[in-house]
Amino acid sequence: MMDRSISTSNRRHVLLFLLLLITILICMAVNIMLGSINIPASNLIQIIGRHDAVSTNGFIVWNIRIPRTIAAVTGGACLAVSGLLLQVFFRNPIVGPFILGISSGATLMVSVVMLTSISLNIVHLAPFLNTLSALAGAVGVMAIILVIASRTKNPVTLLIIGLMMGYLCHAITSVLVAFAEQEKIKGFVLWQLGSFSGFKWSEIKMLFSFGGMILAVSLGLGKPLNALLLGESYASSMGVNIRIQRLLILFCACALSSMVTAVAGPVAFIGLAVPHMARLGFATSDNRILLPGTILLGGIVTSLCDLVARLIFSPVELPISAVTALFGAPIVISLLTRQRVMA
Amino acid sequence: MNQKTGRRAIETKGLEVGYRGNGVVSNIDLVLPMGSFISLLGPNGAGKTTLLRSLARLLPPLKGVILVKERGLEGFPSHEFAKLLSIVLTDKVQPGLFSVFEFVALGRYPHTNFMGRLTESDRRVILESLSMVHAEDLATRRLETLSDGERQKVLIARALAQEPDIIILDEPTLHLDLKHSMEVMAILQELCRKRGITVVASLHDVGLAARLSDQVVLVKDGGILGCGPPEELLERRTITHLFDLVDADFDPDLGYLEMKGSRSRGRVFVAAGMASGAGLFRSLVRYGFFISTGVLHENDLDYHVALAIGACIAGCPPMEAIDEERIEKALRLVKQAPVFVDSGFKTGPLNRLNLELVKRALDMGCTVFSLRQAAELEKYVGRDATKITLCHGIPQLLDSMENMSL
Numbered sequence: 001m002m003d004r005s006i007s008t009s010n011r012r013h014v015l016l017f018l019l020l021l022i023t024i025l026i027c028m029a030v031n032i033m034l035g036s037i038n039i040p041a042s043n044l045i046q047i048i049g050r051h052d053a054v055s056t057n058g059f060i061v062w063n064i065r066i067p068r069t070i071a072a073v074t075g076g077a078c079l080a081v082s083g084l085l086l087q088v089f090f091r092n093p094i095v096g097p098f099i100l101g102i103s104s105g106a107t108l109m110v111s112v113v114m115l116t117s118i119s120l121n122i123v124h125l126a127p128f129l130n131t132l133s134a135l136a137g138a139v140g141v142m143a144i145i146l147v148i149a150s151r152t153k154n155p156v157t158l159l160i161i162g163l164m165m166g167y168l169c170h171a172i173t174s175v176l177v178a179f180a181e182q183e184k185i186k187g188f189v190l191w192q193l194g195s196f197s198g199f200k201w202s203e204i205k206m207l208f209s210f211g212g213m214i215l216a217v218s219l220g221l222g223k224p225l226n227a228l229l230l231g232e233s234y235a236s237s238m239g240v241n242i243r244i245q246r247l248l249i250l251f252c253a254c255a256l257s258s259m260v261t262a263v264a265g266p267v268a269f270i271g272l273a274v275p276h277m278a279r280l281g282f283a284t285s286d287n288r289i290l291l292p293g294t295i296l297l298g299g300i301v302t303s304l305c306d307l308v309a310r311l312i313f314s315p316v317e318l319p320i321s322a323v324t325a326l327f328g329a330p331i332v333i334s335l336l337t338r339q340r341v342m343a
Numbered sequence: 344m345n346q347k348t349g350r351r352a353i354e355t356k357g358l359e360v361g362y363r364g365n366g367v368v369s370n371i372d373l374v375l376p377m378g379s380f381i382s383l384l385g386p387n388g389a390g391k392t393t394l395l396r397s398l399a400r401l402l403p404p405l406k407g408v409i410l411v412k413e414r415g416l417e418g419f420p421s422h423e424f425a426k427l428l429s430i431v432l433t434d435k436v437q438p439g440l441f442s443v444f445e446f447v448a449l450g451r452y453p454h455t456n457f458m459g460r461l462t463e464s465d466r467r468v469i470l471e472s473l474s475m476v477h478a479e480d481l482a483t484r485r486l487e488t489l490s491d492g493e494r495q496k497v498l499i500a501r502a503l504a505q506e507p508d509i510i511i512l513d514e515p516t517l518h519l520d521l522k523h524s525m526e527v528m529a530i531l532q533e534l535c536r537k538r539g540i541t542v543v544a545s546l547h548d549v550g551l552a553a554r555l556s557d558q559v560v561l562v563k564d565g566g567i568l569g570c571g572p573p574e575e576l577l578e579r580r581t582i583t584h585l586f587d588l589v590d591a592d593f594d595p596d597l598g599y600l601e602m603k604g605s606r607s608r609g610r611v612f613v614a615a616g617m618a619s620g621a622g623l624f625r626s627l628v629r630y631g632f633f634i635s636t637g638v639l640h641e642n643d644l645d646y647h648v649a650l651a652i653g654a655c656i657a658g659c660p661p662m663e664a665i666d667e668e669r670i671e672k673a674l675r676l677v678k679q680a681p682v683f684v685d686s687g688f689k690t691g692p693l694n695r696l697n698l699e700l701v702k703r704a705l706d707m708g709c710t711v712f713s714l715r716q717a718a719e720l721e722k723y724v725g726r727d728a729t730k731i732t733l734c735h736g737i738p739q740l741l742d743s744m745e746n747m748s749l
Contacts, residue, residue, distance in 0.1 A: 009442075091437075223459035227452050229438035233401050238452035238505065239425035285439030288459060 013289055016282060020296040024073065027303045031069040032061060034307065036314055039065075067199040069303060071207060075196060075260040076270050076302025078211045080294040081218050082256040083271025084278070088225045088287060089249050090155050097257035097271035100162030100250075101141045104169035106261040107192060109137030111173045114188045115180035130191065131203065131262050138258030141165055142251075149250050150243075155232075193319030194265035196306050203263050211259055215295060218252045222288030225249070229285060267302070268321040273328045274298045280335045301328065350377040351413055352509050352541040353398055358407035360390065360397040366405055367393045368562060373570050375543065375558065377412075377508070380535045382552040382573075383545040385562035386586050391545040392433075392513050394562065398543065399430045399511050412508070425453035429502035431512040436498065443489070443497050444482045447472055450504030472503035475538070476530050492523030499530065510534070512544040528555060549586075550599040553577045561585050579651075594651040597644075601651035604628035610635055610680035612709070614673075614700045619688040620645035623714075626737050627684075628652050630744075635680055637673035638665045638697055665696045670703075677704050684740065685731075687714035698723045705730055710747060712740055 033039050039057050052058035082097035113133045224245045227235040236242050278293040309318040353375040361367035368390035375381050383391045396402040400416050409416050451465045473479050476496040502510050516524035534540045546552045553573040561568035563585055569576050582593035591600045608631040615636050621644050637657025639646040649656050657673035659665050683704035704711050711731045721728045734740040
C-alpha cells in the first residue's frame with residue numbers, strides 16, 4: 001500500500017510536468033501569434049522555418065513577438081524561483097522577491113535617471129540607461145544584503161533590514177518625485193509597473209544566459225532548501241552548512257530578481273503567487289519538485305498575463321503588474337481557502 | 344546488556360555554555376557512557392536546553408571542550424556529525440505539505456546524494472525508523488493531519504532516519520497526553536536498550552526519570568548539581584533543593600512526589616499501617632488537613648507517603664512489635680489533634696497495640712471516625728464503639744468531616 005501511494009504521487013508529478021511543458025509551449029505560440037496583427041499558425045511556421053525577418057509579419061515575429069515572449073517566460077521563471085527561494089529561506093509564505101528591497105534599489109536609481117537632469121548629457125542612451133541604472137540599484141541593494149547576511153545569524157533581522165532599506169530607497173524616490181516635472185513622472189510611474197515590451201535581442205541574451213545559469217544553480221538547492229523547511233537548527237543538525245547555503249540562496253534569489261527588474265521593471269506578484277500555485281498544484285512542499293515546477297508555472301503565468309496586458313484594451317497596453325495582481329490574487333485566494341494550507 | 348558499555352558517548356571538560364559571553368551553565372564536567380539513557384533534570388530556565396543545544400553542536404561552547412565519541416566537536420565534518428548525532432527539539436516544525444514518509448525521508452540528508460535521491464536502502468531505513476516508533480501505519484498520512492502525539496513520534500522517526508549513535512531530545516513529552524507521553528518514553532527506552540542508541544533527554548518528571556535513566560544530570564543555578572545513577576543521586580533532599588520544592592516532596596522509594604496540601608484545616612490524627620493509610624492521607628491532604636499518624640513501621644507504604652506529605656509520624660523500626668513506649672509517643676500526637684481517624688488497618692501481633700489508640704482517643708474526647716466494619720470495631724473497642732462515626736469509604740468520611748464543620 002505504501003509503495004503504491006508513493007508511486008501514484010510520483011506519476012501525478014510526472015503528468016503535471018508534462019502538462020506544464022505542453023502548456024508553456026502553447027502559451028508561447030499564442031503569445032507570438034496574437035496581437036494587434038494576428039498571425040495564423042501556418043504563417044508562423046513558415047516565418048520560423050525560413051528565418052524570414054523581412055516581410056511585415058516576419059519582422060513582427062522576429063523583432064517584437066519572440067523577444068517579448070522569451071522575456072516574459074524567462075522573467076516570470078526567474079521571479080517565481082526567486083520568490084520560492086526567499087519563502088523557504090524566511091519560512092514565511094508572504095515573502096516575495098522584492099521583500100529585501102531589490103526593487104526599491106532599482107527604482108531609486110531609475111528615478112535618479114528619469115526624474116532629474118543628471119542624464120541630460122547622455123540622453124540618447126536613454127533606454128539602455130534605464131536598464132543599467134536599475135541593474136546598478138538592484139545589485140547595490142543585493143550587495144548590502146549579502147554583506148549583512150554574512151554577519152547576522154537571525155533571518156528576521158535580515159528581513160527587517162531589507163524592509164528598512166526598501167523604505168529608505170522609497171523615501172528618497174518620493175523626494176525626487178516631489179521635485180520632478182509632471183510629464184517625467186508619468187513615464188516613471190509606468191516604468192514602476194513593469195513591462196516586457198521593447199526588448200532587444202542583446203537584453204534577451206543577457207537575461208536568458210545569466211538567468212538560465214542561476215536557475216540551474218537554484219535547481220541544485222532543492223535538498224538543502226528542504227532541510228531548511230525544518231528550521232536552521234534541524235537543518236544544521238542534518239549536516240547543512242548553514243552559512244554557505246544562506247549566502248548561496250540569497251545570492252540566487254537576489255540575482256534573479258535584480259536581473260528581471262533591470263530589464264522589465266519591478267513586476268509585482270509573480271514571485272509571491274507562483275510558488276503557492278506550484279505547492280498546491282503539486283500538493284507538496286518538496287523543493288526538488290517545486291523548483292522546476294515554479295520555473296514552468298512562472299513562465300506560463302507571466303506570459304499569459306503579458307498576453308492579457310497587450311490584448312484586453314488594445315491598442316492601449318496595460319502595465320503587467322496590474323494584470324498579474326488583478327487576475328492572480330483571486331486565484332491564489334481561492335486556492336488557499338479551498339486547501340486551508342499555508343506555505 | 345550491550346557491548347558498548349564503558350565507551351564514552353559524550354564527555355565535557357570545564358565546559359561553559361550560553362549565548363555570546365552570557366554564560367548560562369558553567370563548570371560542566373560530564374561523562375555520558377555509550378548506549379545509556381541519560382536524563383537532564385532541573386527547574387525551568389536552568390539551562391537544560393542551552394546545554395543540549397551545545398552538545399548537539401548548534402551552539403558554540405563559551406569555554407571548555409565537548410568530546411563526542413572521544414573526538415572534539417570541531418573535528419567532525421558536518422555530514423559525519425549528522426550521522427552520529429540527531430536531535431528532537433521543542434521548536435515548532437511546520438515544513439508544509441509532506442506525507443509522513445517524505446518528512447521522515449528528510450532525515451536521510453547526510454546519507455543521500457547531491458539531489459537527495461532515495462535509494463532502496465534509504466527507503467528501508469525510513470520504514471524501519473517509522474516502525475521503531477510504532478508509526479508504520481502513519482507513513483502515507485499527511486503531516487499536517489497528525490495529532491501532537493503522532494507528530495512527536497514522527498519527529499523521533501526523522502531523527503532516527505539519520506541512523507545516529509546518539510539522539511538528543513529536548514522535553515520529548517512536552518504537550519503530550521499521558522498515553523502518548525508514556526508511549527514516547529517507552530519508545531526511547533526501547534531505542535536505548537534494544538538498539539544501543541545513547542539517549543540524552545531533558546525531562547520534567549522526576550519519577551519517570553528515576554525509573555528510566557541510567558544516569559541523571561541535575562542542572563541548577565548555572566551549574567551541575569550532580570551527575571550519576573538515579574539510585575545514588577535522586578534523594579529527597581536533592582530533589583527538594585533542585586526544584587526548590589515547597590508544596591510537595593519527593594520520596595525515592597515511592598519514586599514520586601506527594602503534595603503537602605494547604606494545611607489550613609487543622610490537625611487530624613490517622614491511626615494507620617499495613618498500607619491502609621496512603622490513599623486516606625492523600626485525600627485528607629487534598630482537603631487541607633494537617634496529618635499526624637502512628638504508629639507506623641518504617642518499611643510500611645503508609646510511612647513513606649506520610650513522610651513525603653510532611654506528616655508528623657510516630658514511627659517504629661521494621662519487624663519490631665509496637666510497644667507501650669511508642670504508643671505513648673503517638674498519644675502525644677493524638678492529643679494535639681481534635682479529630683481522630685481509624686483507617687481500618689489490618690492487625691497482627693506486631694501492630695495490635697495500635698487499636699489501643701482508638702480507645703484512648705475516645706477517652707481524650709477526640710471526635711473519632713472509623714472506616715472499619717461495625718462488628719469488628721465493637722469487638723475491639725467495646726461499648727464505646729457507639730460514640731464512633733462509622734464511614735464506608737473515604738468519600739463518606741470526608742463528607743462526615745465536612746458536616747461536623749471542622
